[in-house]
Amino acid sequence: MRKTYTIAYAAWTLFAVAAGVESWRLGFGGFARPGPGFVPFLAAAALGVLGVVALLQTWLAGADKGDGKGFRVGDILKIFIAVLSLFGGVLLWDVIGFIPATFLLLLFLFRCVEPLGWRRVVIASALTLAFTHILFVVLLGVRLPQGRVWTYFLN
Amino acid sequence: MRGFAVALQPINILYCLLGCLIGTLVGVLPGLGPTAAMSLLLPATFHAPPVTAIIMLAGIYYGAMYGGSTTSILVNIPGEAASVMTCLDGYQMARQGMAGRALGICAFGSFIAGTLGLVGLTLVAPPLAKFALRFGPPEYFSLMCMGLVVLSFLTSTSMIRALMMACFGVLLGTVGIDTVSGSARFTFGVTELLDGIGLVPLVMGLFGISEILVNLEQATEREIFKTKVKGLLPTLSDWAQAKWALLRGTVIGFWLGILPGGGAVLASFVSYAVEKRVSKHPEKFGTGLIEGVASPEAANNSAAQAAFIPLLTLGLPANVVMALLLGALILHGVTPGPLLMAQNPDIFWGVIASMYLGNIMLLVLNLPLIGLWVQLLRIPYPYLMPMIIIFCILGSYSVANSMADVFFMFLFGIVGYVMKKLNFDSPPLVLAFVLGPLVEYYFKSSLMFSRGSFTVFFTRPISLICLTITAAIFAWSIVSGLRQKAQMLPREP
Numbered sequence: 001m002r003k004t005y006t007i008a009y010a011a012w013t014l015f016a017v018a019a020g021v022e023s024w025r026l027g028f029g030g031f032a033r034p035g036p037g038f039v040p041f042l043a044a045a046a047l048g049v050l051g052v053v054a055l056l057q058t059w060l061a062g063a064d065k066g067d068g069k070g071f072r073v074g075d076i077l078k079i080f081i082a083v084l085s086l087f088g089g090v091l092l093w094d095v096i097g098f099i100p101a102t103f104l105l106l107l108f109l110f111r112c113v114e115p116l117g118w119r120r121v122v123i124a125s126a127l128t129l130a131f132t133h134i135l136f137v138v139l140l141g142v143r144l145p146q147g148r149v150w151t152y153f154l155n
Numbered sequence: 156m157r158g159f160a161v162a163l164q165p166i167n168i169l170y171c172l173l174g175c176l177i178g179t180l181v182g183v184l185p186g187l188g189p190t191a192a193m194s195l196l197l198p199a200t201f202h203a204p205p206v207t208a209i210i211m212l213a214g215i216y217y218g219a220m221y222g223g224s225t226t227s228i229l230v231n232i233p234g235e236a237a238s239v240m241t242c243l244d245g246y247q248m249a250r251q252g253m254a255g256r257a258l259g260i261c262a263f264g265s266f267i268a269g270t271l272g273l274v275g276l277t278l279v280a281p282p283l284a285k286f287a288l289r290f291g292p293p294e295y296f297s298l299m300c301m302g303l304v305v306l307s308f309l310t311s312t313s314m315i316r317a318l319m320m321a322c323f324g325v326l327l328g329t330v331g332i333d334t335v336s337g338s339a340r341f342t343f344g345v346t347e348l349l350d351g352i353g354l355v356p357l358v359m360g361l362f363g364i365s366e367i368l369v370n371l372e373q374a375t376e377r378e379i380f381k382t383k384v385k386g387l388l389p390t391l392s393d394w395a396q397a398k399w400a401l402l403r404g405t406v407i408g409f410w411l412g413i414l415p416g417g418g419a420v421l422a423s424f425v426s427y428a429v430e431k432r433v434s435k436h437p438e439k440f441g442t443g444l445i446e447g448v449a450s451p452e453a454a455n456n457s458a459a460q461a462a463f464i465p466l467l468t469l470g471l472p473a474n475v476v477m478a479l480l481l482g483a484l485i486l487h488g489v490t491p492g493p494l495l496m497a498q499n500p501d502i503f504w505g506v507i508a509s510m511y512l513g514n515i516m517l518l519v520l521n522l523p524l525i526g527l528w529v530q531l532l533r534i535p536y537p538y539l540m541p542m543i544i545i546f547c548i549l550g551s552y553s554v555a556n557s558m559a560d561v562f563f564m565f566l567f568g569i570v571g572y573v574m575k576k577l578n579f580d581s582p583p584l585v586l587a588f589v590l591g592p593l594v595e596y597y598f599k600s601s602l603m604f605s606r607g608s609f610t611v612f613f614t615r616p617i618s619l620i621c622l623t624i625t626a627a628i629f630a631w632s633i634v635s636g637l638r639q640k641a642q643m644l645p646r647e648p
Binding site for chain 2: 004005008012016019022023026027030031032033034035036037038039040043044046047050051053054057071072075078079082083086087090093094102105106109110116124125128129131132136141142143144
């Protein structure tokens with residue numbers, strides 16, 4: 001865990017440096033007349049200082065070495081596939097429309113992430129889709145993408 | 156009376172009932188807390204008037220406090236964090252065939268504590284709001300700093316990590332057009348970022364999506380203790396045994412609920428510890444004592460009501476759920492703070508009155524419907540997970556009909572997942588994100604008012620007190636950290 005925390009704190013410190021540079025570029029102004037980058041710069045500076053302190057603590061005292069849950073390759077792969085499918089499913093909204101894209105996404109989630117039988121998968125996906133459609137589209141009047149494919153064919 | 160006139164309007168009764176039902180449901184179902192549920196349903200309230208929306212969102216919060224105990228007692232899994240302590244004695248009571256007694260004292264105890272907490276809220280809020288009228292930008296800045304530091308200190312395992320998250324939250328809060336200078340900050344040419352990062356995608360990502368990603372790693376097994384739930388009405392001897400525990404839990408919960416960073420979770424832990432200390436037979440705690448169930452349940456319900464005091468009177472959220480409510484109020488065009496009571500009395504008193512009704516609704520819902528909640532516990536997680544994901548996606552999209560918000564939510568979901576794995580806490584981040592723009596406004600106003608002199612924060616008594624408390628917490632956390640390290644060093648023979 002010590003290595004993981006070292007990487008994490010170093011990443012936060014680098015992020016703070018980048019945010020600080022960008023804030024300074026925005027304009028720090030003065031104490032009597034603060035600019036748009038004034039508060040972000042101070043927040044980035046505080047984040048940077050805390051990051052360095054945490055980094056030093058981890059190096060010198062071995063702090064946090066048993067803290068946190070850590071990452072396993074198998075888990076990361078599972079998470080990666082799930083996130084990729086979510087991005088893909090939502091990107092498909094624009095192309096084939098909300099209903100088919102969400103149905104495909106639900107099929108994937110029910111079948112692959114938590115393996116269930118195909119019959120159950122189809123029924124659960126259809127019911128979930130119907131419920132969300134009724135709630136968001138019918139009752140709340142949310143306008144969801146129809147899909148460029150169908151618009152193209154219908155016109 | 157004016158509050159009850161608002162709360163008793165049919166639409167408000169309906170939304171209050173809906174909020175209580177949803178709250179109980181998310182309390183019952185492990186893995187979906189009130190924060191995630193409120194962020195999920197926040198877009199759904201945009202069509203409703205502000206008072207109605209807040210009544211429903213508040214109902215979800217205190218409803219979850221009621222519902223959380225059911226899973227703690229029957230499954231030994233807390234429905235949400237504030238019910239952890241109820242597991243200890245509640246589950247043991249269920250194992251000994253006393254599930255009904257445990258659930259009954261939970262429901263009645265929650266009702267009594269919630270109602271007493273509300274009485275406290277009704278009495279304390281108006282004078283506090285009047286007092287807060289004396290606050291200027293330096294006082295608000297110092298108070299918000301204190302709130303962020305206290306929250307970081309109380310709710311996290313590492314003060315440094317919590318403060319890092321608070322700084323990150325402030326940074327995220329500055330994304331978008333600066334209202335003073337009009338310049339775009341951290342937008343990097345992305346048009347969707349000009350209005351800033353939305354609260355809903357941020358919270359849904361950090362609490363909803365990240366929770367699902369963590370759950371994907373581990374299969375959640377739930378084994379419901381097979382016992383008949385009977386005898387829900389506590390007997391006279393139950394009342395005699397639990398009355399002081401209930402009262403102590405209520406008082407502890409109320410005061411810890413007001414504190415920034417306190418809230419229901421801390422209240423239930425402290426009240427259980429106090430109850431164990433004052434008990435004549437502390438060794439029996441954890442074996443199925445009714446006091447061990449009554450005290451934390453009273454504390455978390457009382458704290459849930461008390462947490463509304465700083466929000467409604469100072470505009471300062473005491474915890475992440477209140478931060479979400481603050482965001483909801485701002486989204487509805489209402490600014491909480493000392494002027495809320497004068498400028499929007501319908502919202503102020505309407506929400507408080509609705510909570511009295513909500514408490515009664517919860518008592519009525521919890522006891523007769525206990526069988527239904529038990530059945531709901533049997534829904535396998537694989538069926539719930541995709542449903543929650545689609546709700547998150549649609550909830551995030553429907554705020555502004557924007558795909559960008561959905562992608563931001565996924566992004567924060569990944570950030571939240573990594574944070575959970577490394578024990579970086581999300582509450583300071585969300586609180587700082589919500590308070591960030593206010594902190595910036597008050598900080599800049601104070602400095603402009605004092606012509607760049609920082610003495611303005613130290614020459615005004617209220618501001619000085621807040622900053623002294625903040626400094627004391629810092630010092631305490633450093634000293635306790637050093638003391639812990641010293642204890643870990645090997646002693647010389």
